[in-house]
Amino acid sequence: MDFEAIKKAAEGYRADMSRFLRDMIAIPSESCEEKGVVMCIKAEMEKLGYDKVEIDKLGNVIGWMGHGKKIIAIDSHIDTVGIGNIENWTADPYKGYETDTIIYGRGGSDQEGGMASAAYGVKIMKDLGLIPDDYKIMVVGSVQEEDCDGMCWQSIVNEYFNGPEDARSQIEFVISTVIAAVWRSASICTAFPAMVPLPSAATTPSTRWLRFC
Numbered sequence: 001m002d003f004e005a006i007k008k009a010a011e012g013y014r015a016d017m018s019r020f021l022r023d024m025i026a027i028p029s030e031s032c033e034e035k036g037v038v039m040c041i042k043a044e045m046e047k048l049g050y051d052k053v054e055i056d057k058l059g060n061v062i063g064w065m066g067h068g069k070k071i072i073a074i075d076s077h078i079d080t081v082g083i084g085n086i087e088n089w090t091a092d093p094y095k096g097y098e099t100d101t102i103i104y105g106r107g108g109s110d111q112e113g114g115m116a117s118a119a120y121g122v123k124i125m126k127d128l129g130l131i132p133d134d135y136k137i138m139v140v141g142s143v144q145e146e147d148c149d150g151m152c153w154q155s156i157v158n159e160y161f162n163g164p165e166d167a168r169s170q171i172e173f174v175i176s177t178v179i180a181a182v183w184r185s186a187s188i189c190t191a192f193p194a195m196v197p198l199p200s201a202a203t204t205p206s207t208r209w210l211r212f213c
Contacts, residue, residue, distance in 0.1 A: 001130070009124045018103060020044050021116040022096030024078070025105035029112075031079040031147035034059060041078065041115060041141045048123045050139075058155035059143045065122050066136035071171045073138040074122065076115035077145030077152065080107040114176075115141050138171075 010017075023044075029037040038061045045053045045063035052064040061078075083093045083106055091097040093106040103113070122137045124130075131137060142152035153174075161167040 002128075005128060006124060009127060010120070013120050013124070017116045017120050018098060020119070021103055021108065021113055022098065022105070024112040024115065025096040025103070025107055026094050028094060029078060029080055029107065030082055031144045034079050034143045037078050037112070038141065038143070041119070044119060045139070048119065049126070050122075051136075056155060056159050058152060060152050060156060061141040062156075063119065063122070063139040064136055065126050065139070066131040068132065068134040068136050069170070070135045071138050072135060073140060073171055073174045074118040075140045075142055075153070075174060075176050076111040076118055077143070078107070078112055078115055078141040079143050079146050080110070080112075081146055111176075135172075 023040055024037050027036040027040055038055060038059060041061045041063075042053050042055065045061075050063040050065055051067065053061070055061050083089065086093070091104050093104075095105060096108070097104040107113075118139050122139050125137065140152075140156065142156075144151055157164055157167045161170065
């Protein structure tokens with residue numbers, strides 16, 4: 001695998017990823033109020049040429065890339081907690097204040113930053129021919145995680161699969177993307193989230209859940 005090509009592609013998308021993250025931050029998206037950010041993500045995925053983009057019955061936004069039978073799922077929850085007293089913030093939490101090293105705002109690291117990285121990381125996979133023929137990538141922007149962790153994926157399992165065992169048989173990995181509060185947009189290196197598993201990742205018999213920091 002040509003990691004230099006991956007880094008070059010990520011650098012080429014730096015401005016787009018930063019703009020996309022700031023677009024998401026600018027849309028208040030507390031749990032149960034995610035519609036605006038869902039539509040923003042859907043439009044971005046469509047612009048990036050995802051093979052299919054849809055919104056499930058609960059409101060999760062799902063982008064698909066590739067056509068194989070095996071699934072690698074990349075999940076980022078896109079709801080946030082509230083901002084509390086805005087006077088306690090050093091910058092407007094809905095502006096996406098940006099420097100060379102950080103994008104600052106509600107949801108920037110947990111987990112809309114991960115959503116930006118995942119959406120563009122899978123685009124890079126497609127651009128560089130890194131999606132194997134027998135796989136498809138499922139990029140999920142999940143809702144209501146802050147209020148009811150797990151309900152988003154329960155909805156996905158019920159709607160797209162015939163129960164948990166069927167989901168486990170089709171989904172090889174579920175990757176949860178979390179990027180550090182310091183925005184490393186040059187390397188983005190969640191730039192290629194599917195390729196950097198942590199040794200501490202928890203596993204189940206057939207579906208492995210990985211978390212990136």
